[in-house]
Amino acid sequence: AQSVAQPEDQVNVAEGNPLTVKCTYSVSGNPYLFWYVQYPNRGLQFLLKYITGDNLVKGSYGFEAEFNKSQTSFHLKKPSALVSDSALYFCAVWMDSSYKLIFGSGTRLLVRP
């Protein structure tokens, strides 16, 4: 079955330090992967996506993600965290067979000053 997993419920990092939010996937066929962010009391906002091509994908707000086919991972990264990055982050994978996105359970990122 196609699925996506976010193994960490919460990630804590100090402002200015690099951050990583983990995502692994399981799909048959080519994976189409997305990251979304949800700020408090807001809907989800698109950050970045991997469809094909370069394994390092750059997105909004200085975020990037690395697609690793051998490890079936698509981790979200940022070189220097900001307090304003504190939010809920969702990884998602597109299911070709049924034309829909499958979301992970979400990871809460807390950046302390």
Place this chain on the structure above:
Amino acid sequence: DVKVTQSSRYLVKRTGEKVFLECVQDMDHENMFWYRQDPGLGLRLIYFSYDVKMKEKGDIPEGYSVSREKKERFSLILESASTNQTSMYLCASSPGLAGAFSYEQYFGPGTRLTVT
């Protein structure tokens, strides 16, 4: 600027009531989606539509129905609300034909529904 609006931010209803959640997008998108968001479960797809008057069941359609009479509007209906339908409901839209995997979805702000 892309915009998806939902009729209410907060809603409180009683068990057994019929509940309508409305979603409108102004981007002329073909596809529209209804999700519910619960802590620890992420987003789960209730229904989606890739054209006017078309609808497809998602992962958790039980207890819900939808209506799409116009391209810009997608309504979620709880026929008889129950307490286990207390949740955050998110509407989204995306361009492209059905199966267009490369397009991101645009989300509304959500409706937090409480059923008492």
